[in-house]
Amino acid sequence: MSKYLLDKFLFTVDRDPELVERYREDPAGTVAWWEAEEANRILNCISDERSTWLAFEDAERDALVRQDHVALFEMGAHPFLTLTLFIAMFERDHGPLEYQLAYGAAMKHLSLPYPDIST
Template identity: 65%
Template sequence: MSKYLLNKFLFTVDRDPDLVERYRAEPRATVEWWESTYANRILGCHAGESSTWLSFDDTEREALATHDYPRLFELGAHPFLTLTLFIAMFERDHPPLGFQTEYARRLAHVRLPYPDIAT
C-alpha cells in the first residue's frame, strides 16, 4: 500500500479539470490510465524523470475506481485531498453544501484516532 501514491493521484487529478471530468465519467479507466502514465513520474520534474516501482494494490485501485472515499480515508488518503476532489466531481449533483454533508455522514463512523495520513 502506498499512501503517497493515493495522495499523488488525488492531487494531480484534482488540479486538472479535464482529468476531474474523466475520473467522474470513467473512474476505472482513468485509474488504470493514470497508473500506467503518471504513477511513476516524479512530481515537479519533466516527463523524462520517472521511477519504476510505484503501483496501486488491488484494494487501493478498487477504492479509487469506485469513488469509495470512506475507504480511501481508511487507507490513509489525506481527507483534504479526497474532499476537494470529490467536491469538484459531485457537488453539482447536490443542493448547496449537500455533498459536504454527505461526505461527513459517510465518514461519521470514523473515530479518533484517525487513520495515519503521513506519507
C-alpha cells in the same frame, strides 16, 4: 500500501479539470491510465524523469475505481485531497453544502484515533 501514491493520484487529478471530468465519467479507465502513465512520473520534474516501482495495490485501485472516499481515508489518503476532488466531481449534482454534509456523514462511524494520514 502507498499513501503517497493515493495522495499523488488525488492531488494530480484534482488540479486538472479535464482529468476531473474523465475520472467522474470513467473511473476505472482513468485509474488504469493514470497508474500506467502518471504514477511513476516524478512530481515537478521534466516528463522524462520517472521511477519504476510505484503501483496501486488491488484494494487501493478498487477504492479509487469505486470513488469510495471512506475506504480511501481508512487506507490513509488525506481527507482534504479526497474532499476537494470529490467536491469538484459531485457537488454539481447536489444542493448547497449537501455533498459536503453527505461526505462527512459517511465518515461519521469513524472515531479516534483516525488513520495516520502522514506520507
